[in-house]
Amino acid sequence: MRVGLLGFGTVGSSFAEVLAAGEHKEIQITRVFNRGVQRKRAHDRARFVPAQAVWTDRAEDVLTAPDVEAVVELIGGLDPIEGWLRTAITAGKHVITANKQLLAFRGTELLELAAKHNVQLLFGASVAGGVPVIPGMAQGLSGDSIRRISGIVNGTCNFILSSMETGANYGEVLANAQRAGYAEADPSADVDGFDARAKLCILARLALHAEVRPEDVPAQTIRHVGAVDFPYAKELGCTIRQVSRAQLDGDVVRARVGPMLVPKTSPIAWSRGTQNMIVTSGKFGGDVVFSGHGAGGHPTAVAVVSDVLTIAHGSATVQPSIQKLAVTGDVRAPHYLRLVVADRPGIIAAIAGALANEQINIDSVLQHRGHASDRLPFVVTTEPCLRSTLDRAVAVMSSMDFMIEAPLVLEIFVEEDRETD
Amino acid sequence: MRVGLLGFGTVGSSFAEVLAAGEHKEIQITRVFNRGVQRKRAHDRARFVPAQAVWTDRAEDVLTAPDVEAVVELIGGLDPIEGWLRTAITAGKHVITANKQLLAFRGTELLELAAKHNVQLLFGASVAGGVPVIPGMAQGLSGDSIRRISGIVNGTCNFILSSMETGANYGEVLANAQRAGYAEADPSADVDGFDARAKLCILARLALHAEVRPEDVPAQTIRHVGAVDFPYAKELGCTIRQVSRAQLDGDVVRARVGPMLVPKTSPIAWSRGTQNMIVTSGKFGGDVVFSGHGAGGHPTAVAVVSDVLTIAHGSATVQPSIQKLAVTGDVRAPHYLRLVVADRPGIIAAIAGALANEQINIDSVLQHRGHASDRLPFVVTTEPCLRSTLDRAVAVMSSMDFMIEAPLVLEIFVEEDRETD
Numbered sequence: 001m002r003v004g005l006l007g008f009g010t011v012g013s014s015f016a017e018v019l020a021a022g023e024h025k026e027i028q029i030t031r032v033f034n035r036g037v038q039r040k041r042a043h044d045r046a047r048f049v050p051a052q053a054v055w056t057d058r059a060e061d062v063l064t065a066p067d068v069e070a071v072v073e074l075i076g077g078l079d080p081i082e083g084w085l086r087t088a089i090t091a092g093k094h095v096i097t098a099n100k101q102l103l104a105f106r107g108t109e110l111l112e113l114a115a116k117h118n119v120q121l122l123f124g125a126s127v128a129g130g131v132p133v134i135p136g137m138a139q140g141l142s143g144d145s146i147r148r149i150s151g152i153v154n155g156t157c158n159f160i161l162s163s164m165e166t167g168a169n170y171g172e173v174l175a176n177a178q179r180a181g182y183a184e185a186d187p188s189a190d191v192d193g194f195d196a197r198a199k200l201c202i203l204a205r206l207a208l209h210a211e212v213r214p215e216d217v218p219a220q221t222i223r224h225v226g227a228v229d230f231p232y233a234k235e236l237g238c239t240i241r242q243v244s245r246a247q248l249d250g251d252v253v254r255a256r257v258g259p260m261l262v263p264k265t266s267p268i269a270w271s272r273g274t275q276n277m278i279v280t281s282g283k284f285g286g287d288v289v290f291s292g293h294g295a296g297g298h299p300t301a302v303a304v305v306s307d308v309l310t311i312a313h314g315s316a317t318v319q320p321s322i323q324k325l326a327v328t329g330d331v332r333a334p335h336y337l338r339l340v341v342a343d344r345p346g347i348i349a350a351i352a353g354a355l356a357n358e359q360i361n362i363d364s365v366l367q368h369r370g371h372a373s374d375r376l377p378f379v380v381t382t383e384p385c386l387r388s389t390l391d392r393a394v395a396v397m398s399s400m401d402f403m404i405e406a407p408l409v410l411e412i413f414v415e416e417d418r419e420t421d
Numbered sequence: 422m423r424v425g426l427l428g429f430g431t432v433g434s435s436f437a438e439v440l441a442a443g444e445h446k447e448i449q450i451t452r453v454f455n456r457g458v459q460r461k462r463a464h465d466r467a468r469f470v471p472a473q474a475v476w477t478d479r480a481e482d483v484l485t486a487p488d489v490e491a492v493v494e495l496i497g498g499l500d501p502i503e504g505w506l507r508t509a510i511t512a513g514k515h516v517i518t519a520n521k522q523l524l525a526f527r528g529t530e531l532l533e534l535a536a537k538h539n540v541q542l543l544f545g546a547s548v549a550g551g552v553p554v555i556p557g558m559a560q561g562l563s564g565d566s567i568r569r570i571s572g573i574v575n576g577t578c579n580f581i582l583s584s585m586e587t588g589a590n591y592g593e594v595l596a597n598a599q600r601a602g603y604a605e606a607d608p609s610a611d612v613d614g615f616d617a618r619a620k621l622c623i624l625a626r627l628a629l630h631a632e633v634r635p636e637d638v639p640a641q642t643i644r645h646v647g648a649v650d651f652p653y654a655k656e657l658g659c660t661i662r663q664v665s666r667a668q669l670d671g672d673v674v675r676a677r678v679g680p681m682l683v684p685k686t687s688p689i690a691w692s693r694g695t696q697n698m699i700v701t702s703g704k705f706g707g708d709v710v711f712s713g714h715g716a717g718g719h720p721t722a723v724a725v726v727s728d729v730l731t732i733a734h735g736s737a738t739v740q741p742s743i744q745k746l747a748v749t750g751d752v753r754a755p756h757y758l759r760l761v762v763a764d765r766p767g768i769i770a771a772i773a774g775a776l777a778n779e780q781i782n783i784d785s786v787l788q789h790r791g792h793a794s795d796r797l798p799f800v801v802t803t804e805p806c807l808r809s810t811l812d813r814a815v816a817v818m819s820s821m822d823f824m825i826e827a828p829l830v831l832e833i834f835v836e837e838d839r840e841t842d
Contacts, residue, residue, distance in 0.1 A: 018564055018705050124561060130706035132561020139560055139736070140545060140553020143439055143726025267712065270691055284439050285551035285723040288713035291688065293706065302706040305564025315560070315736040 001312040004031040004068035004093075005049075006059060006084070007075035008040045011098060011125075011304070014297035015074060016048035018305045026312050027305075029053050031062045063088045070094040070311060072304060082106055089113050089121065096307045098125035098300055104198035104214050107205060108322055122307035127199040128153055128276040130299025131292040135306065137206050137280060142320075144282035148247035149207040150413070153199040155274030155294045156183045156190035157222055157242035161259065162272060165239055169227045182274060193219030193257040196244045200257055204246040207280055209320040210253050210327075212246060218329035220258025224408050229338055232366055232379045233261050236336070236412075239269050243413050245331075247281075253327045256387075261336050261412040267291075268413065287415075330388045334363060334412040337380045337394070340404045343373040347402055351380060354400075358393040360385045375404055381412065422733040425452040425489035425514075426470075427480060427505070428496035429461045432519060432546075432725070435718035436495060437469035439726050447733050448726075450474050452483045484509045491515040491732060493725060503527055510534050510542065517728045519546035519721055525619035525635050528626060529743055543728035548620040549574055549697040551720025552713040556727065558627050558701060563741075565703035569668035570628040571834070574620040576695030576715045577604045577611035578643055578663035582680065583693060586660055590648045603695060614640030614678040617665045621678055625667040628701055630741040631674050631748075633667060639750035641679025645829050650759055653787055653800045654682050657757070657833075660690050664834055666752075668702075674748045677808075682757050682833040688712075689834065708836075751809045755784060755833040758801045758815070761825045764794040768823055772801060775821075779814045781806045796825055802833065 005012055012034070019027060029049050034040045037057040054061070062068060063084055071088040075081055076099050085095050085102070095114065097103070102110070103126045114121035124134040137146070152158050159182050163173040174191070177183035189195045197219045204212040222242055233240050238261040246255035262269045267289045271277040276294030281287050293299040341347055348365065355362060361383040371377055382390065387409075394407050426433055433455070440448060450470050455461045458478040475482070483489060484505055492509040496502055497520050506516050506523070516535065518524070523531070524547045535542035545555045558567070573579050580603050584594040595612070598604035610616045618640045625633040643663055654661050659682040667676035683690045688710045692698040697715030702708050714720040762768055769786065776783060782804040792798055803811065808830075815828050 014705075021704070022564060022566060130565075130703075131709060132557045135561035136553045136557035136711070139731055140556035140727050141723065142730045143443060143728075144551075144723040145443060267691070270688070282551075282723065283442070284435075284719040286714045286720060288552060288711075290557070290709075290711060292709035298705040299707060302562065302565040302703065306561050307564075309563045310560055 001026060001069050001308070002028050002030045002067050003308060004033070004062035004065060004071050005029055006033045006062060006071060006073045008032055008034040009074070010297040011300045012074040013043070013045035013048065014301035015072060015304050017045065018298065018301040019308075020048045022305065024305070024309060027308055030067045031056065031065055033057065033059050033062045059084050063093070064091040068093060070096060070308060072308065073097040073099060074304065075099070076101065078102055078105060085110065086113060089117050089119055092117060092119060094120045094311050096122050096304055096311070098123070098304060100126040100195070100198045100202060104201040107202060108211055120311050122310065123202070124307045125300045125303035127202050128278060128290070128292070128294045129296060130302050131276050131278065131290050131294060132303070132306070133203070133278045133290040134206060135310070136290055141280060141282060141285065141288065144285045146207040146280050146282050148245065148281040149203050149278065150243060150245035151268060151276070151278035152241055152271050153244050153276055153278065153294065154190055154196040154242055155276060156187070157196070158271055159274050160191070161222060161225065161240050161242060164225070164227060165230050167227060170223065170225065191223055192221040193242065196242060197257045200244040200246055200255060203278065204253065204255060205322060206320070208246060208248050208253060209323055210248070210325045211322050212253055212255055212327050216327040217255045217257060220256070222259045225259045226408075228377045229408070231368060232338065233336070235366055236261060236381065238263050238412065240410070241268060241271070243268060245413070251325055253325050254329070254331045255327055256329045256331055256411065259410055261410050263413070263415065266413065266415050330386055331411060332384050332386050333414060334384050335382045335387070335390055336410040336412055337382065338377060338408040339380070339397070340375060340377045341402045342404055343376045344402060350400055351397060354393045354396045355380070355382065357396070358389045360390060360393060387411070422447060422490050422729070423449050423451040423488050424729060425454070425483035425486060425492050426450055427454045427483060427492060427494045429453055429455040430495070431718040432721050433495040434464070434466035434469065435722035436493060436725050438466065439719065439722040441469045443726065445726070445730060448729055451488045452477065452486055454478065454480050454483045480505050484514070485512040489514060491517060491729060493729065494518040494520060495725070496520070497522065499523055499526060506531065507534060510538050510540055513538060513540060515541045515732050517543050517725055517732070519544070519725060521547040521616070521619045521623060525622040528623060529632055541732045543731065544623070545728045546721045546724035548623050549699060549711070549713070549715045550717060551723050552697050552699065552711050552715060553724070553727070554624070554699045554711040555627060556731070557711055562701060562703060562706065562709065565706045567628040567701050567703050569666065569702040570624050570699065571664060571666035572689060572697070572699035573662055573692050574665050574697055574699065574715065575611055575617040575663055576697060577608070578617070579692055580695050581612070582643060582646065582661050582663060585646070585648060586651050588648060591644065591646065612644055613642040614663065617663060618678045621665040621667055621676060624699065625674065625676060626743060627741070629667060629669050629674060631669070631744050631746045633674055633676055633748050637748040638676045638678060641677070643680045645827075646680050647829075649798045650829070652789060653759065654757070656787055657682060657802065659684050659833065661831070662689060662692070664689060666834070672746055674746050675750070675752045676748055677750045677752055677832065680831055682831050684834070684836065687834065687836050751807055752832060753805050753807050754835060755805050756803045756808070756811055757831040757833055758803065759798060759829040760801070760818070761796060761798045762823045763825055764797045765823060771821055772818060775814045775817045776801070776803065778817070779810045781811060781814060808832070
């Protein structure tokens with residue numbers, strides 16, 4: 001199979017390298033597109049591309065070329081990529097891409113277009129790089145009915161939060177992550193949850209057979225998680241991680257991304273550093289865990305090469321029919337509420353009153369020693385309640401005169417492996 | 422696709438149930454074979470089989486029937502199953518099986534026969550039931566070069582050893598496991614490693630593209646692990662698990678099954694109860710972890726239904742070409758040596774001398790208090806050495822007059838995730 005490659009950056013050149021290392025004679029790169037292609041062609045890593053390949057800085061030279069059967073897109077972003085890939089698909093080319101934003105926002109339409117033109121559109125590298133959760137689900141779990149998918153799909157947030165666990169504050173850790181290359185100069189896509197949300201939408205489509213649009217999924221930033229929250233979480237048997245989760249609840253999909261308290265016994269709490277970790281919960285098969293390197297040129301390239309090989313060997317991916325279901329971020333769960341107050345009598349009574357007015361039961365109140373009374377952090381945990389109900393109670397609390405900063409609300413993530421046999 | 426089912430026990434009836442629940446109209450059970458079929462047909466679970474299906478107690482009525490395109494074999498064992506499946510393949514039927522012994526001992530020959538007759542032979546359920554490690558590797562990791570595969574593939578041993586971690590002894594825990602249905606009346610296949618070894622051979626073929634025969638892989642029993650070993654393991658930052666492992670070392674495959682010390686930081690130490698956990702170590706993608714329910718009717722049935730769907734949707738599995746490599750159980754690793762002695766001066770000197778004679782370096786000597794001096798257990802750990810070299814030193818120690826019982830030798834399992842990017 002002859003491949004046209006769009007993009008010769010870190011992942012693109014790693015793709016050429018992994019392909020060359022595997023001695024897959026059935027796959028050949030015939031064309032490479034990149035802006036400023038002469039500079040790329042002179043680069044040391046160009047040695048992984050066959051000498052006879054055509055290098056070009058015009059995408060059109062690749063998209064419809066007669067010596068290209070499959071287009072591998074490793075540039076990213078929506079525009080102009082969407083148009084390019086539509087051109088390729090319409091010209092009868094298979095498409096393999098690592099483009100999470102494109103798949104999250106335009107996946108359903110592009111998959112329909114590919115089906116119409118009888119070509120494959122594979123995107124195993126778009127979520128969790130080297131972790132084969134997409135082919136694992138598409139093939140190995142196609143017989144089950146998956147009710148929930150959850151996990152850690154953003155390595156930057158996992159690095160930051162697992163570092164904060166040892167006592168560092170957010171600002172320090174972010175600066176370290178930026179120096180180490182784990183975080184961008186503008187960290188918003190990672191820490192505010194937009195990257196994870198796009199990946200969750202891709203996973204939810206495959207796992208739940210439901211269309212989940214990024215704009216329908218609330219993404220809560222991790223910026224407001226403080227060093228003070230980790231000792232409280234620990235007392236509750238938990239740690240704090242950025243969790244992405246979507247689950248079927250009758251005809252509704254409940255989906256959220258954000259920092260959550262995760263019990264130490266949950267597989268989601270296992271992940272270290274920048275590792276990714278995804279858990280599918282099936283009606284019959286129970287919980288299945290996939291874990292590994294979520295990013296980096298080589299792991300991502302493994303996923304891309306695997307997709308190319310899948311197509312070259314004639315495999316057809318089972319495309320589930322996608323349902324249109326209502327999507328809401330309103331999840332029922334126990335919650336963690338961290339308040340910072342100027343201490344005076346009656347505070348607990350006022351907080352408890354705000355919760356009681358919404359029929360929310362308090363599970364525990366925690367207050368660690370050693371904080372100044374004019375800026376006193378303490379924690380209330382609730383029994384399971386809808387987030388929207390809790391948000392109303394928190395809005396009332398926020399206007400109370402003793403409240404020094406906005407309350408932090410974190411879901412407490414509950415494992416729910418089903419009994420099997 | 423019309424399916425003939427061989428075996429209507431726990432897994433067979435679960436297969437019918439999961440298939441019916443998924444509304445996969447493209448798959449239909451047309452024939453069911455079981456000995457004493459009238460009893461099975463009268464069973465409550467027969468309701469999951471379409472009313473028009475033919476029930477038979479003659480396997481031949483299924484193997485070559487014109488209304489069967491795929492044979493699903495859920496009986497197990499080598500004989501007569503091998504002959505039956507050869508008949509089905511030769512008659513042009515696809516075969517889906519959960520039969521680990523058959524795949525371990527006859528897999529290469531059966532895959533060749535299937536290729537010759539242009540049919541698929543899929544066996545995703547033969548290892549780790551509901552954990553999609555076989556399709557995950559075959560499709561999602563086909564682009565990588567896997568150097569090592571390791572993990573926990575026998576839930577019974579994991580249940581026993583993780584229970585012993587809390588202080589119980591082997592006999593008690595085994596009896597509990599037998600009462601709970603996790604262990605057979607004759608536990609040998611599980612505790613002596615034969616079940617795990619068969620699964621390791623199947624995984625090694627796919628992961629390393631190498632033929633590994635069960636008889637070439639040493640299987641060490643867990644029967645000699647004592648309650649006393651867990652506190653020592655803990656002091657070394659480890660726990661004890663039955664680990665199955667095969668790795669490429671140049672032109673040699675090094676493979677072993679048995680109880681090993683596993684660092685608490687390793688994913689292999691995460692598994693709880695009867696969970697299975699498999700780690701692949703790729704040249705480019707690093708370590709990837711798959712985990713979930715390894716056994717049980719429903720998780721196993723999910724794997725079988727997924728394989729049937731894969732074939733029904735026209736996917737062709739990439740069959741790697743299998744190399745004939747030398748296989749040895751002689752692994753180079755640090756080791757744990759637990760000795761039980763009648764205490765007297767000079768014992769450490771004698772043990773150290775036996776190791777020094779084989780050029781083995783001692784890493785640590787541990788001796789916990791509170792044991793009687795006429796039956797004193799203590800531990801020596803070594804720096805990395807070949808198992809065969811250590812075994813020679815241990816043979817010398819065994820004949821020393823202060824040695825009360827045979828020394829226990831356990832490999833210390835070392836993680837070796839590669840740097841990626």
